[in-house]
Amino acid sequence: MSQEMEFKNIVAQYSKVAPEEMTNEMRFREDLGFSSLDFMSFLGELEDTFDIELEENEVMKIVTLGEALQLLENLQ
Amino acid sequence: MLVRNILEESVQKFGEVKAVKWLKKKEISERSYYEIMENAASVRKGLLAEGFEGKHIALIGTSSVEWIESYLGIITGCTTAVPLDAALPCEDLVDLINRSDCAALFLSPKHRPYLEVFLANCPGLQKVWMLQEEVEDVPEKVYSINELRNIGNNASKDAACPDAEDIATIIFTSGTTGKSKGVMLTQKNLASNVEAVKISAEPGTVMLSVLPIHHAFCLVMDWLKGFSQGATLCINDSLLHMVRNMSIFKPDIMLMVPMMIETIYKRLAASDPAIPKQILAEKVFGGKLHTIFTGGAHLDPYYIEYFAQYGIQILEGYGMSECSPVISNNTPENNKPGSIGKPLENVEVRFENGEILVRGTSVMKGYYQMPKETQETLTDGWLHTGDKGYMDEDGYLFINGRVKNLIILSNGENVSPEEIENKLALNPLVGEVIVTGEKNGLTARIYPEQAVVEAKALDAEAVKGLLQAFLDKYNQNQPTYRQITGLIVRKNPFIRSTTKKIKRQDALIDEPLA
Numbered sequence: 073m074s075q076e077m078e079f080k081n082i083v084a085q086y087s088k089v090a091p092e093e094m095t096n097e098m099r100f101r102e103d104l105g106f107s108s109l110d111f112m113s114f115l116g117e118l119e120d121t122f123d124i125e126l127e128e129n130e131v132m133k134i135v136t137l138g139e140a141l142q143l144l145e146n147l148q
Numbered sequence: 149m150l151v152r153n154i155l156e157e158s159v160q161k162f163g164e165v166k167a168v169k170w171l172k173k174k175e176i177s178e179r180s181y182y183e184i185m186e187n188a189a190s191v192r193k194g195l196l197a198e199g200f201e202g203k204h205i206a207l208i209g210t211s212s213v214e215w216i217e218s219y220l221g222i223i224t225g226c227t228t229a230v231p232l233d234a235a236l237p238c239e240d241l242v243d244l245i246n247r248s249d250c251a252a253l254f255l256s257p258k259h260r261p262y263l264e265v266f267l268a269n270c271p272g273l274q275k276v277w278m279l280q281e282e283v284e285d286v287p288e289k290v291y292s293i294n295e296l297r298n299i300g301n302n303a304s305k306d307a308a309c310p311d312a313e314d315i316a317t318i319i320f321t322s323g324t325t326g327k328s329k330g331v332m333l334t335q336k337n338l339a340s341n342v343e344a345v346k347i348s349a350e351p352g353t354v355m356l357s358v359l360p361i362h363h364a365f366c367l368v369m370d371w372l373k374g375f376s377q378g379a380t381l382c383i384n385d386s387l388l389h390m391v392r393n394m395s396i397f398k399p400d401i402m403l404m405v406p407m408m409i410e411t412i413y414k415r416l417a418a419s420d421p422a423i424p425k426q427i428l429a430e431k432v433f434g435g436k437l438h439t440i441f442t443g444g445a446h447l448d449p450y451y452i453e454y455f456a457q458y459g460i461q462i463l464e465g466y467g468m469s470e471c472s473p474v475i476s477n478n479t480p481e482n483n484k485p486g487s488i489g490k491p492l493e494n495v496e497v498r499f500e501n502g503e504i505l506v507r508g509t510s511v512m513k514g515y516y517q518m519p520k521e522t523q524e525t526l527t528d529g530w531l532h533t534g535d536k537g538y539m540d541e542d543g544y545l546f547i548n549g550r551v552k553n554l555i556i557l558s559n560g561e562n563v564s565p566e567e568i569e570n571k572l573a574l575n576p577l578v579g580e581v582i583v584t585g586e587k588n589g590l591t592a593r594i595y596p597e598q599a600v601v602e603a604k605a606l607d608a609e610a611v612k613g614l615l616q617a618f619l620d621k622y623n624q625n626q627p628t629y630r631q632i633t634g635l636i637v638r639k640n641p642f643i644r645s646t647t648k649k650i651k652r653q654d655a656l657i658d659e660p661l662a
Contacts, residue, residue, distance in 0.1 A: 102634060116389050135620060
């Protein structure tokens, strides 16, 4: 499975939007229906799945799915 | 009994039991009851020696062992603790430090960038102690927590035990008029709430504390109640790592707000159904969790049934900062899912036009320096909760509506829509705005200022783009619970009453353009 697909499958746990319908412009809270805590939990899962460490202050500025994907790529 | 007596009894009974565990560079650190109370006593004696008797002391920071030791040091002496929400913008914290007349401050290292602003804008602050063992390159009046403890350790005099009616703590809560109010809780208020919640646990029972520590629910029920039982309190270092920390600390009991339960539910529901429930429970909850106490907002009883499949009992309760905070709760012995439990033995309940009114030893003394608001909320000792409800024939309390205009989010945060509307209205493109609360967040309903729209010849798409950009900028500086996650641009102005006030209850109606 590609990294992007794995990423979208994690997103899909918290959202009613199916992975194949997700676009980079979608906003976590508004379009994907994440609560603030869903978002935190999702970031924790990203850390565990992709073995990365996120800076809490930085990641809280993320709004869209594309921004999170970009961050993931930058950290690897 | 006062909080100090409760804690001293705990040291006698559970001295060597681990009281607090936390992660330091991914390793578990721990302190016993004896060590925690010794550090708290050093802070208490240090504050007395430094001349802070009778003063208000603020604390700003997320959960840490230094934070809780300092808090205990303040409230077991003749001083008043003012825990503030560490996620608030700097200017809001300045306002709260000043409004609560704080003479000193305990500050987490993470908030070091705010230090100069506080010193410059809070004239009452005489000293600041950083919640870290050593400090370097700090301005005048700023010291490390160790320096205060050393003063305390070398002091011969200990603070006297406070009186039952002394204010132990001031906790800020959202006000309906947009200005947050400082709830004054006495020594008796706190101690009687700890004693009246009839939950017992074996010494060494592991609790993972995941709620914001400046909230009454966390402070009184995780920490003070937990300590009264000899529990081992583990600190969740970040909400990012709640699930990971459950695996590390393997809690038996947790306190959560409904939003946390909803998030964990999503993870459980999305898991491969072929995985046995016991294995999944171990992966997600750490393997030992058997009870979750929840409160702060309504929880759909569906989750109670769902979590039971994983061997976890969810017990819902009800409270508010003004009641220290628990008013009623379900217990393993007396549990009716969907209700908020039976009132505590120290609480009387009655109803006035459907609103729940409570009276008892846990009800606050009043709002700090807000006599008008206090009078509106407290009548002859009866506290108007702002919630509508009823009691069934078995004595269980149920909630079925709100009287006051506060938005209760599922993370338990109470949000005053006016407070946010006032801030949003400062943007020239915002003509009229009403903030409404959906389950998981806030929506701003905005009628654009037509003069600006016309002057700049903006089309609908441009208006929406500009407003969204403005909200994104606003959100960046706000705690998550005050962020706006929905935007609706109205075609028409809001419907107004005969007195020209916007009719909030009709805010969702937007008539089509004529």
